[in-house]
Amino acid sequence: MKQKFTLAAFIVVTMSTAACKKENEVPPRQSGYILDYTIPAPTFLTNDERAILDAKRAEWDKL
Template sequence: MKKFISIYFIAIMTILCAGCGSEDEVPPRMDPIDNDYQLPLPTTLTAEDREAIRQLQLEYEEATADAASEEAPSTENDV
């Protein structure tokens, strides 16, 4: 009796494990792990670059200093 149970147990386990053997039936996915392309890394701003940015900010602040702090009324319509 015990012998039968053991044989059946082994047989079932074998069938169960064998059932996992055809994992390639579905066409393989072609998603590589990394889809991204390596783009040039950013560089550190040089002193000259920082000065250019400073001038840009300065000009912007001066040009918009007189702007009303209130939001301009929306001209959007919902036609």
């Protein structure tokens, strides 16, 4: 039993250390990031869209 545990631990350690080819596989960070995000302006619902939503709400309220 102890031999199986030791073998399993050895395999896990070997696989975890052998998984990476190089120490630094991540691309370098760029110095400038775009931090300003443009949020689109909200649009108002039309009367037809409101009617559809009201019908769906009424359907859910029945449950």
